[in-house]
Amino acid sequence: MANPHLPEPRLDLRLIADLVDRGSRVLDVGCGDGALLAFLNGARGVDGRGIEISQAGVNECVARGLSVIQGDADTDLAEYPDDSFDYVILSQTLQATREPKRVLEHLLRIGRRAIVSFPNFGHWRVRMSLLFKGRMPVTENLPYSWYDTPNIHFCTIRDFVATTREIDAKVERAVALDAAGKPIPLNAPWAFWNIFGEQAVFLLRR
Amino acid sequence: MTFERDKDQAADLQRQREIDHPSSAVALFGTDEPLHLDAGTAIAPWQIAYQTYGTLNADKSNAILLCHALTGDQHAANVHPVTGKPGWWTTLVGPGRPVDTDRFFVICANVLGGCMGTTGPASLNPQTGRVYGLDLPVVTIADMVRSQAMLVDRLGIDTLFAVVGGSMGGMQVLQWAASRPERVFAAVPIATGARHSSQNIAFHEVGRQAIMADPDWRSGRYLDAGTRPSKGLSVARMAAHITYMSEQALHRKFGRNLQDRPTLTFGFDADFQIESYLRHQGLSFVDRFDANSYLYVTRAMDYFDLSADHDGVLARAFQGTKTRFCVVSFTSDWLFPTRESRIVVHALNAVAANVSFVEVETDRGHDSFLLDEPELFRTVRGFLSGAARARGIAPPGGSD
Numbered sequence: 001m002a003n004p005h006l007p008e009p010r011l012d013l014r015l016i017a018d019l020v021d022r023g024s025r026v027l028d029v030g031c032g033d034g035a036l037l038a039f040l041n042g043a044r045g046v047d048g049r050g051i052e053i054s055q056a057g058v059n060e061c062v063a064r065g066l067s068v069i070q071g072d073a074d075t076d077l078a079e080y081p082d083d084s085f086d087y088v089i090l091s092q093t094l095q096a097t098r099e100p101k102r103v104l105e106h107l108l109r110i111g112r113r114a115i116v117s118f119p120n121f122g123h124w125r126v127r128m129s130l131l132f133k134g135r136m137p138v139t140e141n142l143p144y145s146w147y148d149t150p151n152i153h154f155c156t157i158r159d160f161v162a163t164t165r166e167i168d169a170k171v172e173r174a175v176a177l178d179a180a181g182k183p184i185p186l187n188a189p190w191a192f193w194n195i196f197g198e199q200a201v202f203l204l205r206r
Numbered sequence: 207m208t209f210e211r212d213k214d215q216a217a218d219l220q221r222q223r224e225i226d227h228p229s230s231a232v233a234l235f236g237t238d239e240p241l242h243l244d245a246g247t248a249i250a251p252w253q254i255a256y257q258t259y260g261t262l263n264a265d266k267s268n269a270i271l272l273c274h275a276l277t278g279d280q281h282a283a284n285v286h287p288v289t290g291k292p293g294w295w296t297t298l299v300g301p302g303r304p305v306d307t308d309r310f311f312v313i314c315a316n317v318l319g320g321c322m323g324t325t326g327p328a329s330l331n332p333q334t335g336r337v338y339g340l341d342l343p344v345v346t347i348a349d350m351v352r353s354q355a356m357l358v359d360r361l362g363i364d365t366l367f368a369v370v371g372g373s374m375g376g377m378q379v380l381q382w383a384a385s386r387p388e389r390v391f392a393a394v395p396i397a398t399g400a401r402h403s404s405q406n407i408a409f410h411e412v413g414r415q416a417i418m419a420d421p422d423w424r425s426g427r428y429l430d431a432g433t434r435p436s437k438g439l440s441v442a443r444m445a446a447h448i449t450y451m452s453e454q455a456l457h458r459k460f461g462r463n464l465q466d467r468p469t470l471t472f473g474f475d476a477d478f479q480i481e482s483y484l485r486h487q488g489l490s491f492v493d494r495f496d497a498n499s500y501l502y503v504t505r506a507m508d509y510f511d512l513s514a515d516h517d518g519v520l521a522r523a524f525q526g527t528k529t530r531f532c533v534v535s536f537t538s539d540w541l542f543p544t545r546e547s548r549i550v551v552h553a554l555n556a557v558a559a560n561v562s563f564v565e566v567e568t569d570r571g572h573d574s575f576l577l578d579e580p581e582l583f584r585t586v587r588g589f590l591s592g593a594a595r596a597r598g599i600a601p602p603g604g605s606d
Contacts, residue, residue: 047560049560049561055564058562058564059566059581059584059585061562062532062562062564062588062589063585063587063588063589064588064592065588065589065591065592065593066592067530067560067561067592068562068563069533069551069555069562069563070563070564071551071563076552076555079552079555079556080556080558081557081558085558
């Protein structure tokens with residue numbers, strides 16, 4: 001039932017969709033206007049649900065026929081029972097949560113697997129901005145000034161990998177995307193990813 | 207003024223006729239099909255009056271049941287036989303509207319305890335040959351749903367595509383989903399909650415006391431006595447009407463503006479526009495509603511507490527549900543504030559139900575669900591279209 005009128009989603013969303021088995025149950029936390037959910041519902045035939053904090057985003061999703069509730073990842077994930085989804089997705093939202101570690105734990109409790117994508121604060125351009133300009137970076141992917149950003153908990157790819165160990169999560173797959181949105185070769189070392197990856201996508205399991 | 211009085215009398219006669227002989231369709235249930243009530247008794251014979259819009263499809267999969275609010279009735283999308291005004295949900299229901307009668311078969315029934323053709327306290331009691339009055343057992347939201355289910359059976363419909371309603375109608379939606387989940391494919395409870403709050407019960411009690419304090423109420427036997435507790439009912443409506451609006455909306459509409467006068471009169475006339483507006487609301491309500499019915503339907507709402515039937519755990523009311531839910535609240539609704547909707551959403555999440563939740567930003571209060579609210583329309587249209595796709599109901603004209 002793919003809708004031919006739907007535009008192809010961003011590369012990082014397609015990457016996420018490739019990690020999801022057909023027909024599975026998916027919860028997208030911070031689903032925005034529902035672009036990923038609509039793509040998953042259509043192209044991957046999943047039973048998709050969403051949580052979104054912005055009312056405008058929720059209303060847009062529901063008007064598109066998606067099952068989305070208005071809610072906050074920091075407080076509302078506790079409402080979901082264990083094992084209620086095959087995948088819980090957190091796309092470009094981790095850095096905006098108040099308690100990212102707790103949120104990650106909830107993801108792995110609610111879903112058998114978690115898919116997390118986030119902007120890499122270890123990217124060379126971020127490092128350069130701090131090193132040479134002495135200013136918080138403002139890039140295409142991180143377009144906010146320090147005082148009005150919703151992003152309060154940045155991490156680097158290395159930080160994230162360390163956190164997965166702390167919460168006993170296994171990294172089943174990981175992909176880093178360069179500035180052009182192209183995947184970095186899998187055989188590159190973490191350090192390389194951490195410098196040249198502008199964003200990262202992780203598939204985690206318990 | 208003679209003309210005015212004649213008009214009132216004509217409206218009154220029409221209203222009286224609608225109680226037992228409605229101008230809409232009516233399903234009659236004989237002594238062999240009693241309606242069992244939560245109060246522990248049953249009534250028989252009994253009847254339920256309803257309207258339908260649109261066409262039932264061949265596999266009977268496109269039926270939507272609309273549930274009306276406290277003082278609404280079955281005339282959702284047609285001209286009202288007593289008031290001559292458009293139906294109460296013509297904003298939402300009709301050809302091409304969010305509840306699209308070109309696509310769906312829409313049913314709306316007058317609630318049990320009402321006064322527009324469904325058995326209620328103003329109906330003739332077949333046992334005694336006079337009107338029920340307070341001899342009718344107190345009815346509940348579950349009783350209303352039970353009567354609607356018997357109507358849906360009578361219409362030969364097994365599973366409703368959707369049950370949609372606001373306020374007391376939303377309570378019926380939740381009750382349908384909780385007690386007959388296999389018969390409800392999708393549910394849209396709007397501006398409602400899983401229980402009536404203490405504050406809401408308090409407002410209803412004020413209304414009931416106003417009616418019962420009216421000397422014309424005559425212990426509920428006013429129809430026999432040829433009187434009507436119009437003053438009490440009017441005050442009840444005035445008090446309730448305030449709860450349907452928000453403070454901002456009242457302020458914007460009326461402020462402290464004076465009614466047809468340049469200065470205060472230093473008396474108790476309706477100096478302020480808001481007073482005059484409320485008096486008008488109260489008086490016009492009396493023309494179309496029965497005072498005892500008001501006692502019954504407010505009581506039904508007061509008794510509603512879905513979690514009470516499930517050991518106080520609301521989630522258990524929805525255990526294993528396959529129904530798709532779309533819960534809607536309004537930011538300025540203080541009768542059923544958003545937190546009441548969130549309680550329902552959390553309970554549905556706890557059983558991993560398929561649920562959408564939209565809070566519509568508006569300053570028009572509880573009654574927003576009856577008004578021109580584009581976000582509400584977009585939500586209902588989108589949700590029903592998505593659910594219709596999942597149910598395989600063809601869109602009108604073959605495109606979605």
